[in-house]
Amino acid sequence: MRIALAQLNYHIGNFELNTRKIIDSIILAKQKKVDLVVFSELSICGYPPRDFLEFKDFIQRCTDSIDSIAQYCDGIAAIVGGPSVNAKKEGKDLFNSAYFLADKGIKKIIHKTLLPTYDVFDEYRYFEPNTHFECIEYLGERIALTICEDLWNINDNPLYVVCPMDQLILQQPTLMVNIAASPFDYRHIEERKKALRDNAEKYKIPLFYVNHVGAQTELIFDGGSVAFNHKAEVVNEMKYFTEDFNVIDTEDFDAPVLDFGFSTVELIHDALVLGIQQYFSKQGFKKAILGLSGGIDSAIVLALAIKALGKENVSSILLPSKYSSEGSVTHALQMLQNTQSPNDTIAIEDIVNTIEHTLQKQFENTTPNVAEENIQARARGMVLMALSNKFGSILLNTTNKSEAAVGYGTLYGDMCGGIAVLGDVYKTQVYELAKYINRNEEIIPAAIINKAPSAELRANQKDSDTLPDYAILDKVLFEYIENRKGPHEIIAMGFEAALVHRILKMVNTNEYKRHQTPPILRVSPKAFGSGRRLPIVATYLN
């Protein structure tokens, strides 16, 4: 049997586009004499559709689209992901399903059993879990068809009490197909391949896996669809971060193995570029602006945005104040020398002075503090947003994960923006990104990489005045955020107790700021945003 894996980039709710893409691939597959073409999970509507699933109108458009696709399925079968209605009155109203289309109709609908409801996933919010297991007979093969999470219940501490493939294997399937929408994080490619390989190894039949590719706001889908033979060897691995279409013949199953060796920093880099590009293209935006401070974060964001959008579309605005070091301006200009991209300089001095003058009476007899620092940051935010509104360019937020974690940033100031590019990248990882971006030629000036980080909101300010050294801070944050370790566990690892308490308190008391940040491109296993939900009004660890 000839199977095509169609790894496509869908747009949530864009039924015309998604349907046309699927039909085009079916036509292409027919030309390539394919017997079965497989599309990813919820391909019909894009993933994740979130509460659009609560609209009957939305579900109707999904099923209408599937009906129109079915008309192209003659002499070929297709597996398309989409929601389906639960006919029983008990339980949730929908299933997360795989439609098996052939002979111009829907031959079978298979439902997802294991509904991920953790981190960024909310599937039990919408879907009833499947309880009925049945293989699909097609051209002499017996297909065990599952959806994403269904294959993930195979480790030592399974999250679910049912294992769908343990049920399906009783019917002696000859091959497995899994359709997925598995988002990227820098660990996930290896974890995912291991989980899939474990399935091929356990059940001893070939496995064809098709993943979503592209980004949907903060979630980046990396693709990497893959096929294993019955010996659990990779026989086909598809591209990462881009659409792909491969045909695999089950007769010819010991083809040379592809294996992409990615470094973590390369993955993060490519994911962020895709994330920026998609945020703009899926909303029909072309132009970005950002504040270029002369520091490393904005320099990296500029480099990534140029990669994603083209240098002519990324405007850097220098916004010096009286506290900007001379270095800051010259370093920013060096960066622009390297990128040769559009830029402008707008001094914020007059705005800051006018605001302070306006508040003279109110601020009389107070000592300058964070209020004055925030005025500067907000003056910058205001200028950038005015340009954004006037010229329709989207402001890129340059806050990094370390800053977002401890609340080192000004709400409505440097925390403005349409999308936060580095909000899931710790400061220490930002430096690694700089090195990677400079791997062939100097794009980020050495002076930017080598100087001590500073917000430059008061004279001679350094991040280290307020924050612990990033090398230590990031480690403690990682244990708390990514690994969910409590204070005692972190202290037991050798970190100073007072420092750990101080850091965790900073993280927890700044939840209110993170509540109002732009969406953050997710590249780690635990990003701020929809995957990490904490109460604001709480007193745990603070």
Add this chain to the structure above:
Amino acid sequence: MRIALAQLNYHIGNFELNTRKIIDSIILAKQKKVDLVVFSELSICGYPPRDFLEFKDFIQRCTDSIDSIAQYCDGIAAIVGGPSVNAKKEGKDLFNSAYFLADKGIKKIIHKTLLPTYDVFDEYRYFEPNTHFECIEYLGERIALTICEDLWNINDNPLYVVCPMDQLILQQPTLMVNIAASPFDYRHIEERKKALRDNAEKYKIPLFYVNHVGAQTELIFDGGSVAFNHKAEVVNEMKYFTEDFNVIDTEDFDAPVLDFGFSTVELIHDALVLGIQQYFSKQGFKKAILGLSGGIDSAIVLALAIKALGKENVSSILLPSKYSSEGSVTHALQMLQNTQSPNDTIAIEDIVNTIEHTLQKQFENTTPNVAEENIQARARGMVLMALSNKFGSILLNTTNKSEAAVGYGTLYGDMCGGIAVLGDVYKTQVYELAKYINRNEEIIPAAIINKAPSAELRANQKDSDTLPDYAILDKVLFEYIENRKGPHEIIAMGFEAALVHRILKMVNTNEYKRHQTPPILRVSPKAFGSGRRLPIVATYLN
């Protein structure tokens, strides 16, 4: 048997406070010769603890607290809500449990079966559902103990395939106890009493129900704990929006029925006052500021905040610009005449002029548009935030639900704030609130109520220049947001097609703005925020 219902206000993660409150109630109950005292769902840690549940340290503190409470349970039993660890390796690591404490120890742990995972609820994110059903024998009674949602599966379209009381009733219990954390919305008191009454009616045994009270950021818990006799008559109904403690003797079970008759607007009013009060008190804040525009929204917020925090703690700032009508300032001053609360006037003219002057070169040859309007709104936001930062007062956001829905507001301008007071109140409901607030005396000046709404960001601007009439807009929004009706269904109700499409498009394309708003006090069955999750980059209905 003498049963005490302890309706308390817990603080998430504040183990010292929660434990002390529970112990104090046990001591009080002992004095009143009570046999069993019942506390609400997850009382030990407060509800909802969200991702704190992923920290072993947090769970340990829950169980330590329960152990310390058990020491007070001699000669009395207590039911306390808390998470418990799932001993099996399959499934999620935790249960949402009710601890039955007696003889200074944990006698039984009952787990929640039905895990709400919709709207603001995420319980399947954390908990494994119960599958084992067992009553508790105590002092000759056989208690069917369930947790919140467990009693809600009794309508015609049940959300779950299991009905816990159908299982428990087989063991012939003599009474039901349900511990809950059921948040307020203006419909929910009646729905909740009906669901509980339906249970008492169906199973023909008494029902004792204890709910959480108080607010946790955006979620407002209204209390209203209640007891029914076996004839499904209310024998005890506890206070709304405040702590309460009642003792009920099962021997004396035909006591007079209390029934509080609330109007919707009264409920919304009381809920918002509690929500503001709790947001401040649970974070240790005392002082609020707001921008008083002379319009109805900020006037209502001022009135509510004074009720919640005391007039000396709420500062109104008038921020006139050249586009402010004379009426605006005089109306704001009339309001302040009525409230006699602190206020200040800060003209934003100079700031706006300086910003426009700073951007003169960039804005040359462009026509004034939303960019200039936003500059004014952001100048106000910046002044208010500077005062907030300088004096530690929290900015109250005054955006209403109609504006939030269609994106009629400036990000980082009038959308700033710590908590959004009216973000779940449609403009037409805002007028009802005004009437209610003025029921005894004029607090909101008639001039404010009677004039046409305007953002006053350009000359002679009216909301109706941009937006449909609120009477129609709010109805369409309600069908789309609360009732999840699609365009065809709404048009079929008699609304003009072009208008419906225009409104839904405004709602969907402004998701990005709502992503960055402050938490919104929830008073409706479908509020913006954690209960409504939509993708930003999507094209459905836009």
